[in-house]
Amino acid sequence: MTVNIDVTNVIKKIKKLKLRHYPTFTYMTSKVLNSSNEFKTSYNENGDLGIYDVIHPRYPIFHESDKRVSILWTEYSDSFNTFYDRFISDISTYGENRSMAAKGKFPLNCFDMSSIPWCSFTSFDCLPTSNVIWLAPFVMVGKFFEFGEKLLLPVFISVHHATCDGYHVSMFFKGLQDLCNEPNKWM
Numbered sequence: 001m002t003v004n005i006d007v008t009n010v011i012k013k014i015k016k017l018k019l020r021h022y023p024t025f026t027y028m029t030s031k032v033l034n035s036s037n038e039f040k041t042s043y044n045e046n047g048d049l050g051i052y053d054v055i056h057p058r059y060p061i062f063h064e065s066d067k068r069v070s071i072l073w074t075e076y077s078d079s080f081n082t083f084y085d086r087f088i089s090d091i092s093t094y095g096e097n098r099s100m101a102a103k104g105k106f107p108l109n110c111f112d113m114s115s116i117p118w119c120s121f122t123s124f125d126c127l128p129t130s131n132v133i134w135l136a137p138f139v140m141v142g143k144f145f146e147f148g149e150k151l152l153l154p155v156f157i158s159v160h161h162a163t164c165d166g167y168h169v170s171m172f173f174k175g176l177q178d179l180c181n182e183p184n185k186w187m
Contacts (some may be wrong), residue, residue: 011151028059032172059071063096142155
């Protein structure tokens with residue numbers, strides 16, 4: 001499902017604090033996903049189904065020089081400042097490692113987060129590439145755009161119906177919109 005989120009207030013705050021968009025939106029996504037057990041449901045290393053206490057974002061870092069990506073993950077923290085600093089540190093430390101696991105093996109309790117900052121979209125599709133049952137959410141954000149007096153950001157989420165349904169997806173978008181509306185409460 002893809003929804004345009006009103007990011008007007010949070011973009012103003014990001015600009016005021018001179019922060020980067022990608023780590024900020026990755027934090028916001030992580031915070032909302034970690035607030036619901038349905039998004040944290042997956043298999044452990046033994047193949048047992050359960051609910052993780054926390055899930056961490058796994059995300060690509062784009063290399064302008066060769067138009068390729070490295071894949072990193074950052075340990076989630078409920079504290080925006082702690083998470084933001086970890087994200088920036090991970091990019092600085094591992095971002096130039098040209099690897100699909102630039103920081104090393106991913107923990108199983110990850111979800112996928114990505115961005116296409118070059119274009120806005122009205123729909124996105126994420127098809128599975130193997131027979132592995134992947135229960136973790138996948139979130140994609142696009143380029144924000146002006147709509148009247150607002151700045152809107154297309155946000156796509158894909159979930160497995162075995163763990164989430166329309167209610168949980170709608171609560172994800174509501175939670176994300178709430179964070180965008182009142183960034184002073186968490187930044």
